[in-house]
Amino acid sequence: MRRISRPYAKALLSVAGSLEQATAVRNQLVELQATLAATPKLGAFFASPALPVDAKRRALDEIAARLDLLPLSRRLLQALLARHRMGRLDEVVAGITEAIQQRQGVAIAEVTTAEPLEAEERAQLLRVLEGKVGKRLQLREHVDPALLAGFVAQVESQLFDGSLRGQLDRLGKELAGP
Numbered sequence: 001m002r003r004i005s006r007p008y009a010k011a012l013l014s015v016a017g018s019l020e021q022a023t024a025v026r027n028q029l030v031e032l033q034a035t036l037a038a039t040p041k042l043g044a045f046f047a048s049p050a051l052p053v054d055a056k057r058r059a060l061d062e063i064a065a066r067l068d069l070l071p072l073s074r075r076l077l078q079a080l081l082a083r084h085r086m087g088r089l090d091e092v093v094a095g096i097t098e099a100i101q102q103r104q105g106v107a108i109a110e111v112t113t114a115e116p117l118e119a120e121e122r123a124q125l126l127r128v129l130e131g132k133v134g135k136r137l138q139l140r141e142h143v144d145p146a147l148l149a150g151f152v153a154q155v156e157s158q159l160f161d162g163s164l165r166g167q168l169d170r171l172g173k174e175l176a177g178p
Contacts, residue, residue, distance in 0.1 A: 004088050005095020012076060013099055021072065026096045028073040033089055035063065047087030056081055101138060109137040110154045114147040114163070129153055132160065 016022035036043035046056055060081055064074045080086050098108065109129050111117075117125065122139065130137050133155050150163035 004085065005092045005098075008076065008080070008085075008092050009095040009099035011079075012072070012096055013103065016072060019100060019103055022096070022100055025070060025073045025076065026093060026100060028067065028069050029076070029089065029093045029096070031067060032063070032069070032073075032077070033093060035067070036089070043087075046081070049084050053081065056086070104136075106136045106138055107133065107155055109139050110142070111139050111151055112142045112144050112147060112153075112163075113151045114143070114145055114149050116143055117141060125151065125153075129155060129160065133158060 012025060013019075013022050016025065036046065042059075045051060045059065057078065060077055061074075064077065069077070077086075080089065080092060085092065101108070109126075111125065111129075122141075126137060126139055135155075137155065146165065148164040148168075150166070151160075152163050152166065153160040
């Protein structure tokens with residue numbers, strides 16, 4: 001979790017009362033993110049440190065009313081606004097998501113493949129990795145053609161290299177000898 005998002009994620013989880021409430025707040029923040037992304041000028045307005053905080057607070061109150069945000073969502077957004085962190089909303093949402101997943105016992109598997117995975121391949125890889133680490137996983141997929149074939153997965157501190165490139169590297173070291 002990033003340094004900026006950690007305190008907000010911890011605070012939300014401590015005051016939310018339940019994971020369901022924290023998830024509801026996170027979902028509302030995602031909805032607000034979509035609103036800001038759809039209106040780039042509005043996103044720039046909130047991200048700009050040069051504009052008065054009072055004007056941003058009034059605009060945020062109006063948006064919160066229109067989106068019917070929970071009081072906890074509003075308080076979190078006001079805290080972000082007061083600390084000039086609205087421009088980092090994406091990081092805060094990612095941190096909150098990660099903290100919720102950790103509480104739920106879900107780990108993130110960063111998976112890099114040579115080409116995009118088909119649905120069946122994704123499901124099979126997920127089952128294998130979950131069996132290896134003994135946790136529920138969420139895959140974050142990346143594509144790197146330099147792997148040639150196979151995959152590389154990192155789950156917390158564990159690295160699983162099932163790539164052709166990794167196999168060739170290991171074979172090269174083995175043939176080079178001591």
